[in-house]
Amino acid sequence: MTIIELLEGPLWTASLTIFAVLAIWRLGAILLSGRRRVEARPAGSPSAGAIRLIFGHFIPQKPFRRNGKVWFVTLAGYAFHLGLFAVLFFAAPHITFIHDNLIGLEWAALPRWGFIIAAEFAFIGLLALWIRRFVDPVVRLISRTDDHIVAGLTFLVMLSGCMALAQTVEVLRAIHLGLVEIWLIYFPFSSMMHTFTWPLSRGFTGARAGRRGTRM
């Protein structure tokens, strides 16, 4: 078995399984932890409050719309997340890989110029947020090793993916696949889990605010 066969075969299956099992484990542990607090008689609707906060926090709240730092993080965050989403699900090699190795479905791919724009957005967003971790005193203080590992690993995955785009040099493809597998295994342990936990934290806070008849 060649290295690329190993990476595309058993290692891919193993890393994907670890990712799925541990991500579900972490979400389950959150939802089943401790006990739910008995809440007061509601003054408003908890579910309406949850929905309002889940969607309302996609953009900065009114009091912070004149704050440069808030907009910087918001715009860099959207650039990174939307760019990564487009590259992850609409790059031609990814669609082929998903079709061949995962679900047997395929869809229209981004043209090459579209891929380049999406990748640039993702890189600019990621680097802007990562650099901020070093230069902003607040973020420097609160950043953990995990935050730097997440940013560095994601950067390497994206960089190796761009280098392997032509799919002509097998070693580049192997490096990209290997990095993706490390990324997948690390994902459930890291702050990347916010991919799945954000609706929970927003929802819980929104439900409490809704119950109290207030907006957060």
Next chain:
Amino acid sequence: MIETKNKQQSQFDIQGDLPDAVRVTNAMEGFLSEFGPQASSYMNACIRCGLCAEACHFYLETGDAKYTPIHKVKPFEEAYHRTTGPFSWLAGLLGMAPAITLNELEEWEELIYDSCTLCGRCTLVCPMGIDIAELVKEARSGMYKAGLMPDRLAQITRNAESKHSPFGEPREFITAIRKIEKEFAIKLPVDKPKADLLLTLAPGDLEEHHASVHVLAKILDHLGIDWTLSSVAFEATNFGYLSGSTEVQSELTCRLIDKAREIGATTLLLPECGHAWGAARWEAARWYGAPIDDIRIMHTLELLAENITSGALKVKTVNDSASFHDPCQQIRRGGLVEAPRIIMKALGLELRELEDHGEASFCCGGGGGVLANARAEPLRLKAFDLKRRQFEATDADHFLTSCGQCRLQFDKGAKATDWDRHVESLLELVGRNMILK
């Protein structure tokens, strides 16, 4: 009797003589004792973007990164991940013992008690919607059990526990009530065996804001309500809620609810106080295991707004301009944003809102027990300065609020900085302008 040692230079106090390891264990157990899916989701959602700092009056006024709200729970967050988090079993297998130390907890005491007013403004800006104030409250539970809190707050909490109230014992309450009766030539009903409404008060009402008590009595009588005060259930403030002692919090809340039930009251009326509203209206159900459905826990703001709206309470128009400080626990965390505005509209006031108002309002700087914490005064004054600037920008005739603690914070701030303005009680303004039958 708890012994109190003080290490002034380090900005932390320590109570009792527990061994270091026990303090650390107690802190963790206290922090995690009420943990459920909500707090767990917060612990697993933070992306360390630091935007919460942009909402915090203490960070904005000092520029010191250590006041970043999520940083205030850092030791507890680390301990959570290593002891009860989803992968704590792995930390155990790898021999990663909780890294938290007593020194770290001592260092964090100031961040948990002095520089957080539990105002919750940081939640507004958090992309993940994390209720950091709630996490700080959980951290206070741990710090209380560890005997690591400001001496003054510990002392007041002990008084609340042993002497019935931070204000004093029932006989001191009766003395204060007699004084108010004499001052205003009125008669206040105390300890009636049966009544429809149980009125509760805050220490500020009994010590300084006597006019608030007079106005409340006048309004209740005017509305024809059968009401009483109770010498054994008069204390609306809850220093268990502020200090982190869930036992004291529960005891103080249940005392009010149980008394109301005993006398057959259908309404428990809370005074112009912020955290009393949070502790009684929003947290009482925790101690009974079910929502309180037989008694309406009502805030003074609701009493005024509802009776003004129904026409039962009529007021003269004032025709001045006014600005209003929204108390965090009543408005952002309490859901009463409309009530004060209904009252001010009825008074004919031209409302000039502060730049940040309603649910976005900045805290006065004295909430969450910070006002009672003498060593936090320099920080409190910085937060006061932010509010002072916002109020001066409105150029309004009146600066109103509906919380006795906020009033005391503004009064102290004004005195310390020679500010010539005075914050007024919305309730007292209604009292001065109500039209009697």
